[in-house]
Amino acid sequence: MILPARHGGMGVRDPTERVAAAYETSTKGTSLLVSTIQNGDPRDGPPFNPFQHRADMQQAVRQERRATDEAAKERFEDGLQQLPPERRRAVHRAIEAKTAGWVTCRPDAEDHTDLTPDEFRDNMAIRYAYEPPKMPTHCDGCGAPYSLDHALNCGVGGLVIRRHNEVVNVLCDLSAKAWGESAVRKEVVIVEPEEGEKGVRMDMVVRGVWERQKDVSFDLCVTNADASSYRNQSTASILKNKAKAKAKKAYHSRVCEDKSIYFTALCVTVDGVWGREANGFFSRLVEKLRTKAAWADKSYSQVMGWVRARLSIALARSASMCVRGGRRRWKIRQAGAEDGAGMFVV
Numbered sequence: 149m150i151l152p153a154r155h156g157g158m159g160v161r162d163p164t165e166r167v168a169a170a171y172e173t174s175t176k177g178t179s180l181l182v183s184t185i186q187n188g189d190p191r192d193g194p195p196f197n198p199f200q201h202r203a204d205m206q207q208a209v210r211q212e213r214r215a216t217d218e219a220a221k222e223r224f225e226d227g228l229q230q231l232p233p234e235r236r237r238a239v240h241r242a243i244e245a246k247t248a249g250w251v252t253c254r255p256d257a258e259d260h261t262d263l264t265p266d267e268f269r270d271n272m273a274i275r276y277a278y279e280p281p282k283m284p285t286h287c288d289g290c291g292a293p294y295s296l297d298h299a300l301n302c303g304v305g306g307l308v309i310r311r312h313n314e315v316v317n318v319l320c321d322l323s324a325k326a327w328g329e330s331a332v333r334k335e336v337v338i339v340e341p342e343e344g345e346k347g348v349r350m351d352m353v354v355r356g357v358w359e360r361q362k363d364v365s366f367d368l369c370v371t372n373a374d375a376s377s378y379r380n381q382s383t384a385s386i387l388k389n390k391a392k393a394k395a396k397k398a399y400h401s402r403v404c405e406d407k408s409i410y411f412t413a414l415c416v417t418v419d420g421v422w423g424r425e426a427n428g429f430f431s432r433l434v435e436k437l438r439t440k441a442a443w444a445d446k447s448y449s450q451v452m453g454w455v456r457a458r459l460s461i462a463l464a465r466s467a468s469m470c471v472r473g474g475r476r477r478w479k480i481r482q483a484g485a486e487d488g489a490g491m492f493v494v
């Protein structure tokens with residue numbers, strides 16, 4: 149918890165632990181300034197140089213950060229070894245893929261990066277693979293014993309589809325900011341279903357991503373990498389297989405090729421590890437955003453951080469919805485109301 153987010157913690161600093169190192173850094177960094185204030189400029193040396201003072205300060209801070217990072221890495225490795233294998237896997241994945249966007253981004257209602265306390269707690273549970281507090285004993289959708297794993301996988305009640313749609317909404321919003329509202333279409337039917345044949349529907353089509361004026365269709369797949377069926381696979385291979393074996397890809401690619409539309413599968417785990425194709429798309433998205441006036445003065449890493457934070461928050465929010473949301477199906481009884489308004493009954 150007290151480790152930095154990039155080293156597997158939650159970035160909550162303990163001042164009593166840091167005070168000794170911070171004092172030493174401060175003493176080192178300000179030694180020239182303190183000596184000048186106490187004794188004045190040296191008679192046989194150069195006068196006080198504010199640039200030298202700044203360089204000393206920066207070097208002291210750099211040294212402390214390096215030492216803190218080393219200590220955090222060691223502490224993380226020690227803690228990791230004490231976890232059971234299934235939890236070790238989830239925590240290790242969080243570090244490898246740097247999925248702490250929702251932990252470190254500043255909550256801002258305008259950017260939709262604010263989480264409720266429950267959403268925050270649930271995602272901590274997903275990050276460290278433990279059961280969230282106050283969970284029901286049984287699923288209200290299918291009646292199976294309830295667990296984090298079940299909550300993230302149970303398709304009853306449409307929560308898994310809503311999770312998928314929440315992330316698609318953010319992808320559409322970001323794409324519209326980059327390529328313009330008119331270049332983005334959501335839930336596009338590429339091929340109408342016919343008798344005995346399934347149609348082809350894409351989550352999003354954006355014009356101009358890889359080539360000018362050329363449409364690219366995107367299909368999103370959110371998967372739980374900790375599901376029991378994936379226990380023996382690495383996250384990279386899960387995402388790779390999803391992108392490939394999502395039989396849609398081959399089929400869609402062919403259909404899209406026929407219609408001169410590119411196809412890109414965007415695969416992501418519930419805790420925010422994106423596949424190779426998705427990362428390529430984000431690079432393109434950030435490059436395009438930086439050509440807009442609102443982002444022109446921001447660096448590539450700043451804009452990428454913002455994009456990833458928005459997606460990370462959308463995933464966090466929707467994962468919590470799967471954990472806390474109701475799956476019970478509501479029946480609507482007309483109850484004889486003359487205006488046709490229904491009444492919800494359990």
Ligand SMILES: [Zn+2]
Nearest residue numbers: 287289290302
């Ligand atoms: Zn269920």
